Amino acid sequence: MKLTTKQLTLCAMLTAMALALSYLENFFPLSLAIPIPGIKLGLANIVTVFALYALGPVQALLILLSRCVLGAVFAGNMNALLFSLLGGVTAMLVMILLSRSRRLSVYGVSVGGAAAHNCGQVAAAILTLGNTAPLYYLPVLLGVSLFTGALTGLIAACLFQALAHTDLMKG
Amino acid sequence: MRRWMAFVLAAVLTGGLTACAGTPADPDEAQESIQVIAMDTVMIISAYGEKSTHTVYMAEDEIRRLEGLLSRTEPDSQVSALNHADEQPTAVDGEVSRLLNAAALYSEVTGGTFDISIAPVVSAWGFTEAENRVPSQAELDGLLTHVGMEHVHAESPDAVWLDQGTQVDLGGIAKGYLADRIAMLLRENDIPRATISLGGNVLAWGDRPDGTPWRIGVQDPKRPDDAEGFAGLLQLEDAYAVTSGGYQRYFEQDGKAYHHIIDPATGYPADSGLISVTVVADCDREASDGLPGTGTMCxxxxxxxxxxxxxxxxxxxxxxxxxxxxxxxxxxxxxxxxAGIAEQFTPDEAGGYAYEMVS
Amino acid sequence: MRWSPKLRPNGWDGLAAAIVLLLAAACAGMLWGRGAATGGELEVVVSIDGGEVERFVPTDSAGEKTYTSRGYTLHVLVRDGGVEVSQADCPTQDCVHTGWIGRAGESIVCLPARVIIQLVRTDGGSDPGGVDVVIG
Known part of the structure; x- marks a missing residue:
């Protein structure tokens, strides 16, 4: 894989944006509504969706991993690493698959990603706790993922629309 | 702007979803259940909801009241008064009059296969007496001349009379009518769910506390003593179900079984190739007005x-x-x-029956 | 741009959303159906570090209990047939925020202390194949 300078810069920018979004999520603690500590909305998936289309799966995965590791280091919380990694990677895998189908728009891909993100997080919670209790909240989380998915899809769509004709995308 | 609105929407809906998950399924958890022995059978009244206790005892009072009014063996009942009036016009309650008219209607539409004036023949077989016997053909022929709703004159409640030799027994619709009456009590007391079992007559009111339909086991007529032996399972919600079967009451003589459902055309126990019939019909809760209705019909x-x-x-x-x-x-x-209940019916494989659906 | 995604939602997106919704409903049916079943008794199961440490029937054990793990102490209040963490010294306070739970399947989790308080329904007496009434 050969990264152009432009692509590298874009990767770095997107990682920073993803980190900022992860931080932003702390202001909307989903755990108040769903009592599984560590569960996040998954707003950083916006970056994953964007990177997937704009840069490709490998770069998108790199951004994801950097975001997860840096996020955990900044927060000083290694518990969070498993949640964000499992959630993020599952979401990414599902979105890679879904984006192959050219029929789905960015909304469909995002919804699938959000659902996978929440499944991954429940799996992380089960692993961390050594108990299947969090499974009980999976249906609610799947329902929530419809909205977070639509939201990330909307924001990603706005981004693509805004950037489609800039030369940022022509690298 | 749009994205924030979407976010607020997501947050609100998230809250809504969790609220659903957190609240218990049923606010009416109070339950009251009583057993009443009346009309020659065991009745079980089981109701849920705030006024369940009050309602089941009202239902018991209603059972006693109707038994007193309609019993053929109770000497003080209005039916006994009619049967022993010797053709004298007798005044009866509007309720008894309505039941006699309902009985006449069902007799007419069923071509006389349901007939409350079959009573003397049933007695001849000993089903209301201490001992069963097989009556002679001559005796049956004599009794059958008095059978038929044309011998029952019930146009006005103020003057009801029976022709000489005719007697009526409302036992064939009394429990159905009782189910109609209890349905009215359930409606009046805002009972959300209940099961009423009146010996062959069931009223499934509302649904189970877990939100699924009531599960009604249809007794396997070939295994009448096996409490777990079913011909099938009916899942019913707001419905009446009534079973008639020859296995419910019968006696044997000279190796032959004689059951209590007499064919008014022959005077003999009906021999139609059926061993049990279960009739199911919807119960319209709002229309439960205590008059002879769907329960009586079933x-x-x-x-x-x-x-x-x-x-x-x-x-x-x-x-x-x-x-x-x-x-x-x-x-x-x-x-x-x-066909109408095919989806609510689950066969019980243990019975060894072949199942058919007809439409 | 490697390839440009479709930017307007279409029927296929609706299908994707419907599948997620269906999945949610199926999970709900499977996971919550058991909790809603009648019969059996509601029990509180307390686990610390993945191992069960206590099990009790909330209706019989109203009162306060404390659990200590990893340097944190949770005060658990058992009331009205359910439980809540009334007070805890963990940094996140998620367990306190969860509030009262009273339905089979619900749980309170304290991640820093690795404590899970879970409501389960025992199978005692419930017979899913059973009938409510016998006719005939």
Missing amino acids: DALSTALFVMGEEKALDFWRNSGYDFDMVLVTADDRVVVT
């Missing part, structure tokens, strides 16, 4: 259809205009279920 029809036999019963189901469904158990080991 009770009368179950007897009539049992006497008719499979073919005529299916004809009646298709053409009568009455809205009901049936489960027929035949003597040749088939269970016939009509």
Whole structure:
């Protein structure tokens, strides 16, 4: 894989944006509504969706991993690493698959990603706790993922629309 | 702007979803259940909701009241008064008059296969007496001349009389009517869910506390003593179900079994190839006004259809205009279920029946 | 741009959303159906570090209990047939925020202390194949 300078810069920018979004999520603690500590909305998936289309799966995965590791280091919380990694990677895998189908728009891909993100997080919670209790909240989380998915899809769509004709995308 | 609105929407809906998950499924968890022995059978009244206790005891009072009014063996009942009036016009309650008229109607529409004036013949077989016996053909022929609703004159409640030799027994619709009356009590007391079992007559009111339909086991007529032996399972919500079967009461003499459902045409126990008939019809909660209604209909029809036999019963189901469904158990080991309840019916494989759905 | 995604939602997106919704409903049916079943008794199961440490019937054990793990102490209040963490010294306070739970399947989790308080329904007496009424 050969990264152009432009692509590298874009990767770095997107990682920073993803980190900022992860931080932003702390202001909307989903755990108040769903009592599984560590569960996040998954707003950083916006970056994953964007990177997937704009840069490709490998770069998108790199951004994801950097975001997860840096996020955990900044927060000083290694518990969070498993949640964000499992959630993020599952979401990414599902979105890679879904984006192959050219029929789905960015909304469909995002919804699938959000659902996978929440499944991954429940799996992380089960692993961390050594108990299947969090499974009980999976249906609610799947329902929530419809909205977070639509939201990330909307924001990603706005981004693509805004950037489609800039030369940022022509690298 | 749009994205924030979407976010607020997501947050609100998230809250809504969790609220659903957190609240218990049913606010009416109070339950009261009583057992009443009346009308020669065991009745179980089981109601849920705030006023369940009050309601089940009202239902017991209603059972006692109707038994006192309609019993043929109770000397003080209005039915006894009619049967022993010697052709003298007698005033009866509007309620008794309405029941006599309902009985006349069901007799007419079923071609006389349901007939409350069959009472003296049933007595001749000893089913209301201490001892059963097989009456002679001559005796039956004599009694049958007095059978028929043309011998019952009930146009006005103020003057009801029976022709000489005729007697009536409302037992064939009393429990069905009781189910109609109890349905009214349930409605008046805002009972969300209840099961009323009146010995062969069931009222499934509302649904189970877990939100699924009530599960009604249809007794396997070939295993009447096995409490777990079912011909099938009916999942019912707001419905009446009534079973008539020869296995419920019978006696044996000289190796032959004689059951209590007498065919008014022959004077003999009906021999129609059916061993049990279950009639199911929807209960319209709002229309439960305590008058002879769907419960009464189911009770009368179950007897009539049992006497008719499979073919005529299916004809009646298709053409009568009455809205009901049936489960027929035949003597040749088939269970016939009509299309309207096919989805609510689950066969019980242990019975060894062949199951058929007809439409 | 490697390839440009479709930017307007279409029927296929609706299908994707419907599948997620269906999945949610199926999970709900499977996971919550058990909790809603009648019969059996509601029990509280307390686990610390993945191992069960206590099990009790909330209706019989109203009162306060404390659990200590990893340097944190949770005060658990058992009331009205359910439980809540009334007070805890963990940094996140998620367990306190969860509030009262009273339905089979619900749980309170304290991640820093690795404590899970879970409501389960025992199978005692419930018979899913059973009938409510016998007719005939």
